[in-house]
Amino acid sequence: SWSIFEDRIVYQLLVFLQPPSRHSFKLELYGGTHLPETCSNIRVVLECTCLRKMGNIPCFFHPSKTNETAQHSPLLQNLCTGSYLDVEEVACWVQNLVQTAWEHLPQWQDWQLTVLPSSHSCRLLLSGPSDMQLCAVLVFAVEQGSP
Numbered sequence: 282s283w284s285i286f287e288d289r290i291v292y293q294l295l296v297f298l299q300p301p302s303r304h305s306f307k308l309e310l311y312g313g314t315h316l317p318e319t320c321s322n323i324r325v326v327l328e329c330t331c332l333r334k335m336g337n338i339p340c341f342f343h344p345s346k347t348n349e350t351a352q353h354s355p356l357l358q359n360l361c362t363g364s365y366l367d368v369e370e371v372a373c374w375v376q377n378l379v380q381t382a383w384e385h386l387p388q389w390q391d392w393q394l395t396v397l398p399s400s401h402s403c404r405l406l407l408s409g410p411s412d413m414q415l416c417a418v419l420v421f422a423v424e425q426g427s428p
Contacts, residue, residue, distance in 0.1 A: 289406075289414040295417045298371065301356060306366070306423040323366040323423055325357055334406055368401050371421055375403045 283292045300306050307324040360370045376396045383394045397404035403419035 286416075288412075289416045291418065293417045293420060297422055298366075298421055298423050300325060300423075301338045304357065307341070324364050325361055325366055326364075366423070368421065372400055372403055375419060375421075377378075377402065379405060 284357070285288060285291070298306075305326050307326050309322045309324055336400065346374055360374060361367055362370075378395060380394065383389050391410060393408040395406040395408070395415075397406055399418075403417075405417045405419075407415040407417070
């Protein structure tokens with residue numbers, strides 16, 4: 282969606298996060314009645330990828346003689362607290378990713394990117410020629426289960 286707020290055009294974008302391969306997101310319900318309100322209730326689950334009938338296919342979920350422990354994505358080790366997605370870490374990671382990518386775009390010389398403080402979303406302010414300002418708010422969402 283978009284709106285005009287004071288002297289800025291504000292865009293709100295819903296960004297669906299996808300789990301890394303071999304993982305899924307599980308939304309934990311409170312008493313089975315309503316969905317969680319924060320990312321701290323989104324569990325990241327390592328999924329079984331083996332087909333035991335097919336022989337020696339490596340599985341990161343079931344330990345074997347050559348794979349003694351379940352392996353998790355290094356990305357998840359940075360974006361999770363325990364087994365749960367950490368929304369503050371996700372927001373910080375996306376903010377850093379956008380800042381790094383911005384410097385490689387041809388428009389960066391004409392527009393200034395400012396990352397606005399936010400611990401639960403990614404808020405970006407673009408200031409351009411003629412004092413034009415655009416604000417983009419990236420709101421994170423997940424889908425339950427495997428993609």
